[in-house]
Amino acid sequence: MEIIDTQRGPVVIVEPRGRMDTTGAKPFGDRLAELIGSGSHHLLIDMQHILYVSSAGFRALLVAHKMVDDTHGKLVLCGVSSELRRLFEIGRFLDLFTICATRDEGIARAT
Amino acid sequence: MTEIETRIRNCRTEMPTVVDMVERFGAEHRIPRNVVNDLNVVLDEVLNNIISYAYRPGEQSDIVVRLTMRPREITAEIEDRGRPFDPLRAPAPDLSAPLRERKVGGLGIHFVKKLMDHVAYARIAKTNRLRLRKRLDASR
Numbered sequence: 001m002e003i004i005d006t007q008r009g010p011v012v013i014v015e016p017r018g019r020m021d022t023t024g025a026k027p028f029g030d031r032l033a034e035l036i037g038s039g040s041h042h043l044l045i046d047m048q049h050i051l052y053v054s055s056a057g058f059r060a061l062l063v064a065h066k067m068v069d070d071t072h073g074k075l076v077l078c079g080v081s082s083e084l085r086r087l088f089e090i091g092r093f094l095d096l097f098t099i100c101a102t103r104d105e106g107i108a109r110a111t
Numbered sequence: 112m113t114e115i116e117t118r119i120r121n122c123r124t125e126m127p128t129v130v131d132m133v134e135r136f137g138a139e140h141r142i143p144r145n146v147v148n149d150l151n152v153v154l155d156e157v158l159n160n161i162i163s164y165a166y167r168p169g170e171q172s173d174i175v176v177r178l179t180m181r182p183r184e185i186t187a188e189i190e191d192r193g194r195p196f197d198p199l200r201a202p203a204p205d206l207s208a209p210l211r212e213r214k215v216g217g218l219g220i221h222f223v224k225k226l227m228d229h230v231a232y233a234r235i236a237k238t239n240r241l242r243l244r245k246r247l248d249a250s251r
Contacts, residue, residue: 021155023126052148054155055218062213069210083145087152090225091218092206 003031011110012040013103017049020057029060036064041073044106048079053087065097074098078106113140116177121162121170121191129154129176136178142185146245149226150178150187153243156219157189157198165193165239187243196239197232198223 001024002017012035016028035043043064047053053061061077068075078100080088088094100106117132119125130151137147154176161174175190204217224230229244 019130019151021126021130021151022123022159023130052152054152054159055215055222056155056159058218059215062210062215065210083148087222090222096210096213 001027003028005031005035008044008107009111011042011044011107013044013046013107015046015049019051020053020060022054022056025054025056025060028057029063032060032064033067036067036071036073041068041071042110043068043073043075044100044103044110045075045077046079046103046106047077047084048081050079050084053084055091058091058093061093061097074110076100076106076110078103113180114177116175118173118175119158121166121172121174121193123159123162126155126158126162129158132176133178136180140180142180142247146185146247149245150185153223153226154187154189156223157241157243160198160219161189161191161193161196161239165191165196183247185245185247187245189239189241189243191239192237193239195234197234198241199230199232 001019004015006013014032018024020028032043065075076098080099098109100109115132115136117128119128133147133150133154158174166172172192177188179186198220201217201220204214204221223243227243228246231242233240
């Protein structure tokens with residue numbers, strides 16, 4: 001998995017690319033933990049280049065979400081295709097995550 | 112009917128081999144992208160489960176993954192020689208828990224059941240065999 005992150009004001013936009021599966025969830029989760037650990041508590045995760053998310057990927061997202069909550073930060077998602085949204089729905093994750101339609105909206109919500 | 116098969120060791124680093132096989136099979140048979148993704152998700156769940164829980168620490172074993180294309184249907188079979196385990200009898204996950212209490216245990220098999228049209232488990236000799244079927248004409 002390739003992960004690009006960019007700072008936009010107080011928000012770090014994290015853009016993982018590929019498959020958020022057992023293999024991909026590891027570097028993704030590690031990168032999020034690293035960012036949060038080094039003081040980035042406002043994260044926008046842009047999912048537009050993610051093909052699918054398995055439970056390993058959801059676990060990484062949940063762990064990061066809890067870490068950010070502990071620091072009173074925010075974790076917001078954007079770029080969730082209808083294909084991906086279906087997986088969030090099946091896992092009943094739609095209520096747990098803030099999912100925004102655009103990056104700009106996501107940045108505003110994550111700030 | 113076309114069939115493709117791969118044998119991997121019970122090790123997470125082997126899992127991309129299966130992803131590659133699914134992608135190749137999907138391209139060859141022009142399987143829709145959403146179905147290829149579903150197959151990859153469920154195989155990730157099943158293989159991760161087997162590799163995590165089916166063996167004694169340090170035990171080495173092979174897992175066979177086989178894909179079969181039939182008219183309007185794909186079958187994925189996963190065979191392992193780990194301890195007997197019927198994932199269909201595993202307890203259902205609590206999907207209504209709030210963030211703090213939310214666990215992902217059991218979520219994998221929930222995805223398998225929801226994304227596939229038919230799931231069957233059999234213990235044959237010393238082998239666990241999970242057979243997953245996905246219809247191709249099924250509208251979601």
